[in-house]
Amino acid sequence: MNKKNLYYNEKIETMDRGDLDSLIDEKVKYTIKYAYENSKFYKKWFDKNNIEINFIKTHEDLRELPLISGSTIKKNQPPSTNAFNFKSADNKSIVSIHETSGTTGTPKSFFLTNNDWDKYIEKYGRAFKSQGFKSNDYLIMCASYGMNIGAESMSLAAKKLNITTIPEGKCTFPIRILKNYKPTSIVGSIFKFLRLANRMKENKLEPKDSSIKRLVAGGESFSDESRKYIEEIWGVDVYNTYGSTEGTMCGECSEKNGIHVPEDLIHLDIYNNNVEADPNMRLENLSEDSNFNCSESCFLEDGEKGKIILTTLLSKGDKAGTLLINYDTDDSSSVITRDKCDCGRTHMKINNPTRDAETVNIFDNEINRVDIEAGVFQRENMEYLTGEYESFLYGDNTQNTLRISVECKNLSNLDQEIIENNFIESILRKNDDLKEKYYNNEFEIIFNFLEKGKLEFYKVKGRPKRLIDRR
Ligand SMILES: [Zn+2]
Incomplete structure (x- = not known):
């Protein structure tokens, strides 16, 4: 088999740890500079906390910076403020606006540039490749289209890989879709696959006898037991994806023992659950502040479960519509390994994240x-x-x-x-x-x-x- 065909971006996906870390650090520097120059929130935040941006040189330096959360974003957009303080590109560079409700109901606004879209597409493109998708695959998209970016970015990634999409948007489509088009894959969730299987059986189509070759589950976490059961009734592999409008988008590869984090595009740290996000915290107060007076215990070792803290990474010249640094995702996970995976990818793998809510x-x-x-x-x-x-x-x-x-x-x-x-x-x-x-x-x-x-x-x-x- 042509080895090139296994990856979306072979050079990056299989890069040695040392080179990958250098690349990440290079991107951290540009990202921080971009944030300072383009984001009202970060300009104020760095100035107020007397953070000299030139001192932030590596991904480890990000650990010196306070955390922000969904409520920080909400407090920095209308109606709380006049402007969208997290918006970090001019209007002519913004190509779409999105909202995510999160867990508390008030939507957070997200602005995306073409660069952002390219990266979302690349992240899902890598995931699909790692799950064995080929250009002759037919994919039913059961994730919903709308203010969330999941379904659209996955569809665009599929298009880029010449995968044929059937954009149903939900999993209640007529069974004839399966009979007539003979799709090979479905993006949905564990319970959507469970209900669809029941509907198929009622319509005299055994899931195992259908044309489906793989299922991709996302949108919510699930247990190993429920995944195994879905795999059993469908007779195919179920792959996991972890994505959000904030820009995570990690995909499980065919090895099925962890979700690869596209480390050159997002940086992910695992923090102790007792660390509170507080963007107003002044750095010089850190030693007095119980939250951050924990330089050892704030950050967890690989294998330990804690908060997923996310930072968008930009390449030189990139424009980001909404840039997040040390963002508390309200999800928890642990790092499984940073060693090379049997699929050939070197990017770290994390456990299936769970929602703190x-x-x-x-x-x-x-x-x-x-x-x-x-x-x-x-x-x-x-x-x-x-x-x-x-x-x-x-x-x-x-x-x-x-x-x-x-x-x-x-x-x-x-x-x-x-x-x-x-x-x-x-x-x-x-x-x-x-x-x-x-x-x-x-x-x-x-x-x-x-x-x-x-x-x-x-x-x-x-x-x-x-x-x-x-x-
Ligand atoms: Zn892998």
């Missing part, structure tokens, strides 16, 4: 929605369950109850004990403290077995909330 604390034990999902999708359970679930947490300082509702294939043919035991074993397995609380009756898990269509989230519009804290 989907994490609850039960007696100081972090439980994420994905942990609940892992318990539901225990293989034996799937003989009885559809996979759809929701969970609610009740309680106070002394007692907590997790109520988990699962949708059953058939209520009259159900082994509740098997499901309960598998779930409890899965959720307590990695957590001795929670296990102790469970056996002391301080932490209780109760089950609610429902027939199809009876989960509460079906009554609510939008993406299902599967872990709801009612304490």
